[in-house]
Amino acid sequence: MAASGALPIVDLAPFFAAGDSAESGNGVARARATEDVREACLATGFFRVVNHGVPRELMARALELSAAFFAIPDDEKAKARSPDASASLPVGYARQPAHSADKNEYLLVFNPGLWLNAYPAEPAGFREALEECYEKLTELGLLIQEILNECMGLPTGFLAGYNGDRSFDFLAALRYFPSSSTEDSNGLSAHEDGNVATFVLQDDVGGLEVLGDDSNGGWILAEPVEGSIVVNVGDVVQVLSNGKFRSATHRVVRKPGLPHRHSLAFFLTVHGDAWVEPLPEFVAGVGQAPRYRGFRYGEYQLLRMRNKTHPPSRPEDVVHITHYAI
Ligand SMILES: O=C(O)CCC(=O)C(=O)O
Numbered sequence: 001m002a003a004s005g006a007l008p009i010v011d012l013a014p015f016f017a018a019g020d021s022a023e024s025g026n027g028v029a030r031a032r033a034t035e036d037v038r039e040a041c042l043a044t045g046f047f048r049v050v051n052h053g054v055p056r057e058l059m060a061r062a063l064e065l066s067a068a069f070f071a072i073p074d075d076e077k078a079k080a081r082s083p084d085a086s087a088s089l090p091v092g093y094a095r096q097p098a099h100s101a102d103k104n105e106y107l108l109v110f111n112p113g114l115w116l117n118a119y120p121a122e123p124a125g126f127r128e129a130l131e132e133c134y135e136k137l138t139e140l141g142l143l144i145q146e147i148l149n150e151c152m153g154l155p156t157g158f159l160a161g162y163n164g165d166r167s168f169d170f171l172a173a174l175r176y177f178p179s180s181s182t183e184d185s186n187g188l189s190a191h192e193d194g195n196v197a198t199f200v201l202q203d204d205v206g207g208l209e210v211l212g213d214d215s216n217g218g219w220i221l222a223e224p225v226e227g228s229i230v231v232n233v234g235d236v237v238q239v240l241s242n243g244k245f246r247s248a249t250h251r252v253v254r255k256p257g258l259p260h261r262h263s264l265a266f267f268l269t270v271h272g273d274a275w276v277e278p279l280p281e282f283v284a285g286v287g288q289a290p291r292y293r294g295f296r297y298g299e300y301q302l303l304r305m306r307n308k309t310h311p312p313s314r315p316e317d318v319v320h321i322t323h324y325a326i
C-alpha cells in the first residue's frame with residue numbers, strides 16, 4: 001500500500017530568472033532550491049520540479065498524442081520499429097513479452113540530432129512533440145545535473161565535463177495496460193534506474209510509487225500533479241557519491257478499474273565509455289572506503305539489458321548496482 005506523504009517540491013523558477021549573485025534574492029532562492037534537491041537525494045532520491053522550463057502546453061500535447069499513438073492497432077504500431085533488427089539501438093516501438101511481469105508497451109527515441117529514430121506515421125505532430133520534449137527535457141536534465149554538481153560539493157562544472165556527451169540519453173513514451181481484478185497489479189516492477197537522473201511526465205491516472213526512506217517507510221505515491229515533472233536520481237549518482245545520494249527505488253502499480261496510464265520518461269545518462277566510480281570527494285577526501293568498484297558504464301548497461309532479454313532463472317542473478325558493490 002502506498003503510504004501517504006508527498007514528494008518534496010523544488011521550484012526551479014530562480015534558475016530561469018536573471019541575476020545570480022549570492023547576495024541577490026535570486027541567489028538565495030537558487031541556494032534554497034539546491035538545498036531542497038540535496039535533502040531529497042539524501043532521503044528517497046525522488047522529488048518533483050515546478051517552473052522547470054518545459055512548457056505545459058507541450059507536456060499536455062505530447063501525452064495526448066502519445067495516447068493517440070498507443071490507441072492505434074498493434075500491427076500499425078509495430079511498423080514504428082527499426083527496419084534493421086541488428087541496429088545498435090532499440091529505437092521505436094516495443095511491447096513487453098507476454099510472460100513479463102511488466103505490463104506495458106513503449107516507444108523509444110534517442111537523441112534526434114545524432115541517431116535515426118523510428119517514428120510512427122500517425123498521429124500527425126507526434127514526432128515533432130517528441131523531439132520538442134527531447135530538447136526541453138535535455139535542457140532540464142543539464143540544469144538538474146548542474147544543481148547536483150553543486151549539492152554534491154563538486155568543483156564548478158565537474159559533472160558537465162564528466163558527462164558532456166549526449167549520445168546515450170533517451171526518451172520513452174510508455175503506456176500501461178488496465179489491470180483486471182483477477183491479475184496482479186504490477187505495471188513496472190520495483191527497480192532503480194541505472195542512469196544519472198530520470199524525468200517523468202504522466203497523465204492523471206497515477207500509479208508511480210517511490211520507496212520511502214527509513215523514516216517514512218512503505219511506498220509513497222508520486223501523484224500526478226498537472227504541469228509538474230517527477231525527477232529521480234539513478235545509479236550513476238549513487239556510485240559517484242559513494243552511496244550518499246540515493247538511486248531511488250520505484251515501481252508502477254495498476255489499480256483495477258482505471259484506464260490505460262501514459263507517461264513520458266527522459267533518461268539522462270552517461271556515455272557507454274564513461275568510467276563510473278566513487279569520486280575522491282566522497283572517498284579519500286572524507287576518509288571513507290569506496291563502496292563500489294569502478295566500471296565502464298556500457299558494461300553495466302549491457303548487463304541490465306540482458307536482465308530483460310534473458311531473465312535469469314534465479315532472482316539473485318539479476319544484475320543491479322550491487323553487482324559492483326565492495
Ligand atoms: O512510467 C513511469 O512513471 C515510470 C517509468 C520508469 O520508472 C522507467 O521506465 O524506468
Ligand SMILES: [Fe+2]
Nearest residue numbers: 192193198250
Ligand atoms: Fe524507472
